[in-house]
Each structure stands twice: as structure tokens, then as C-alpha cells.
Amino acid sequence: MIEQERLPDIRTTAQAWESLFRAQVAVMRRLQALPEFRKLSVREYDVLFNLTRCPGGWTRLNELNENLLISQPSLSRMVDRLEAKGLVLRRTAEQDQRGIEISLTEAGRELQRRIGREHVRHLHELIAPALSAEEFGQLQALTEKLRSGLSPGC
């Protein structure tokens, strides 16, 4: 038996996106009010978090910028501030003298871990009651597929 896979119409995609977006807002709104984000904003934490996810520990600034919603100048200045706080290091890329590479300092890594632990714990308390383990698995699979399947054209 052949499974028919319907192409989504414009209503379907719009409604799914709206629902996903509202869920994200609802969760994020509660998260960012939590005490772990008093010293470092969610955006700043997200930079540190992204830095933990790159092999070798160094990432290009432009590459980092692709995973964030802030503009290139804003990231440049946010890195200034994180550097001033002793949380990240800057160096010029070896192969491309225009480029800048960033990595966490030990203090930065430590702070990320500390905030991350609290964050994950609070996140769990907040969202765990909403879905079963199986449903969270489906949600993860669908959102991963969504992200990786975005139209390259636009």
C-alpha cells in the first residue's frame, strides 16, 4: 500500500507556523524572567551556548551570526562586551585575515554551565507537563526536519 503524502497548502503552513511561533513566545516569555538570566540576557547566554557546540572551540563570527536573530553589528558589539567581561576570546582567523574567531574562556565556559543547568531544570519544570515523552520526540523530529528542509531559494 502506497502512502499518499499531500503537499501542504498555504493555510496549513501558516497555521502551523503561527502555532509554533506562539508556543515559542509563551515558553520564552517565562524562561527569560527566571533568575538565571539576571546576570546574562538570554541572547548573551545563547552566544555562549553556541560556542560550546563548535568542535575545536573556535567559531567564525559570521558563522555564529547565522544562528542568531541579531544583526552583524549587534553581535560585534555583544562580543565586545562579553570579551570585556572575560567570558570570550577574540582572535583573527589564520586563513582569512579579515575574519574573527571566538572561543569561550574558562570563566565563560563555567558561567555557561552554571546558567545552563538552572535553565534546563526550569525549562523541564515548565514544559514537561504539556506533552508525553513520545510527543516530545515527535516534536523534535518535526522541528529538525523543518529546519533542515527550508527552501534554499528565499
Add this chain to the structure above:
Amino acid sequence: MIEQERLPDIRTTAQAWESLFRAQVAVMRRLQALPEFRKLSVREYDVLFNLTRCPGGWTRLNELNENLLISQPSLSRMVDRLEAKGLVLRRTAEQDQRGIEISLTEAGRELQRRIGREHVRHLHELIAPALSAEEFGQLQALTEKLRSGLSPGC
């Protein structure tokens, strides 16, 4: 036969949320660069959009604020600007003299529709290739359930 519904562990919830969040960032990053948001930022558009969704057309400012990620003072000033542009109206609430109610002007409604049409069209082009109609339906159902099932405690 009884279906066993497992409770999610902390890894499962954290990974699902991270995936959802990254998908949202990836989509939003592309959306906000589109031409329809040159005149009005995504945040401002979202306010107009929320105003189309309230019965009677008038919404309390604090109620509106719950659906947005910006702070109360920021919303207050954003409404100032939208009012100055002739897109929304302000009035004091009847039952509660402290409260402010907002509604769209005709120009505001018109602008929302115009941006909204472009927005939905571009959104569709962007995300439609990623999932089937059935999968978008599942995604919508899961994210709605997530949003409505958040722990009231935190």
C-alpha cells in the same frame, strides 16, 4: 489494551525545546529580511496582527503584552509610535480607569492585511518544502498542546 504514556525526562524536553527554538530562529531570520518588513518591523507587525485576533477589536494593553516578548514599557512606547503613524487608537478602558484599550484604525487594518498577504506567501515558499501536509498538521497539534499545557507554577 492500555497505551503506556511515558513521562519525559530532562534530556528529552531540553532537546525538543532546543530543536524547536533553532527552527524558529532559522525561519524567523529569513522572514525578517524580506521586503514586507522594511516599513514595519516584525515586532510591530505582530502587534497589528494580534489586534486583528481580538473580538470587538479592542484589547487591553496588558493582555496584548502577554503574547509578546517585549517589556511593558517597550510596548507602551511602541503603541505611541503606532498611534503617531495612525495605525492604532488608544482609549481608557471603561470598567477600569487605569487600563488602556487599543484597536486598529482602518489604515492599520489595511497595512496589516497588505503585509500579512506577502508574509504568508513568503512563509509558504520558505517552509512548505520541508514537511508534508500531515506533518504540518502534527506540528501544529503538538505546539498547540505544548503552549496550552505549560506548567502554571513557573
Add this chain to the structure above:
DNA sequence: TCAGTTTACATGCTTTTGCATCTACCAGGG
């Protein structure tokens, strides 16, 4: 009824963001 508390929004002030632009560097022909 009236002082004390809470809620809703506005406002002063500082920080952060974004747009436009600048500089430095790379890459690809002539």
C-alpha cells in the same frame, strides 16, 4: 471609610540594537 497594598500604564535614564558606512583583506582578471 480610609490607610495600605496592588495593579496598569507612563516616563526618566541607560544600555542595546540596527542601519548606513568605513576599513581591511581576499579573489579574479587583465
Add this chain to the structure above:
DNA sequence: CCCTGGTAGATGCAAAAGCATGTAAACTGA
């Protein structure tokens, strides 16, 4: 080799954001 075009970040400046606080109205409980 130099010139042209393009890319990676930095920076000047104006707009927007958040924090702390102010004001005024509503609730609360003697």
C-alpha cells in the same frame, strides 16, 4: 602587478529596548 569587485568586521549615529520608578486608579481589610 595592479585594478575591480566582493566579503568580514568595526564604528558613528539614531532608534528602540529594558530597568527603575512615578502616578493614578482599584482592591482589601480593619
